Amino acid sequence: MTTGVKTHTISFVKSQKTMVKTQVEYRVSPPVTNQELNTLFASAWPDHNTWDFTPTLEMSLGYVCAFQGDRLVGFVNVAWDGGRHAFLLDTTVHSDIQRHGIGLELVRRAENLAREAGLEWLHVDYETHLSEFYEKCGFKNTTAGLIKLKD
Ligand SMILES: CC(C)(COP(=O)(O)OP(=O)(O)OC[C@H]1O[C@@H](n2cnc3c(N)ncnc32)[C@H](O)[C@@H]1OP(=O)(O)O)[C@@H](O)C(=O)NCCC(=O)NCCS
Numbered sequence: 001m002t003t004g005v006k007t008h009t010i011s012f013v014k015s016q017k018t019m020v021k022t023q024v025e026y027r028v029s030p031p032v033t034n035q036e037l038n039t040l041f042a043s044a045w046p047d048h049n050t051w052d053f054t055p056t057l058e059m060s061l062g063y064v065c066a067f068q069g070d071r072l073v074g075f076v077n078v079a080w081d082g083g084r085h086a087f088l089l090d091t092t093v094h095s096d097i098q099r100h101g102i103g104l105e106l107v108r109r110a111e112n113l114a115r116e117a118g119l120e121w122l123h124v125d126y127e128t129h130l131s132e133f134y135e136k137c138g139f140k141n142t143t144a145g146l147i148k149l150k151d
Contacts, residue, residue: 063077074105103137
């Protein structure tokens with residue numbers, strides 16, 4: 001299984017005049033707190049409610065986190081059926097650092113994680129406006145279904 005820390009450098013515009021370079025570090029299944037995850041999710045998901053992620057992380061095949069220094073700026077979870085299928089959930093990049101390739105890197109590393117675990121299929125579902133993102137990640141379109149069980 002993939003372990004260890006890998007980094008990539010991204011450049012982003014901090015203000016109209018300043019372009020900064022920053023290092024983003026990717027870790028597979030590192031220790032991460034509810035506070036870090038809730039802060040990240042609150043920035044990227046408009047309807048996010050504070051949530052206890054502990055059971056999700058415990059049930060996961062693994063997850064990938066992106067850090068800018070000490071700050072959690074990205075997360076994706078690889079849920080597992082115990083057999084040949086994994087399901088990508090909660091791909092999230094902090095709102096102030098989106099569109100710099102972090103999402104693509106997270107998904108690429110999540111795919112490696114599932115591949116190295118010997119699984120055969122990686123699934124994801126998403127809203128239509130994210131088709132381009134998941135196509136760039138390498139997913140092929142399929143028909144899928146969803147039932148909302150709780151309001
Ligand atoms: C979706 C998300 C994870 C993408 O992460 P990201 O780091 O911003 O994406 P990347 O920079 O790796 O995007 C790579 C490419 O995917 C496409 N893409 C990414 N986000 C997109 C969006 N919101 N709409 C359309 N295309 C998008 C673009 O082609 C982009 O390349 P470009 O920036 O050169 O045009 C991030 O926008 C996010 O956290 N959104 C809120 C939470 C969410 O909806 N998650 C999806 C769960 S299914």
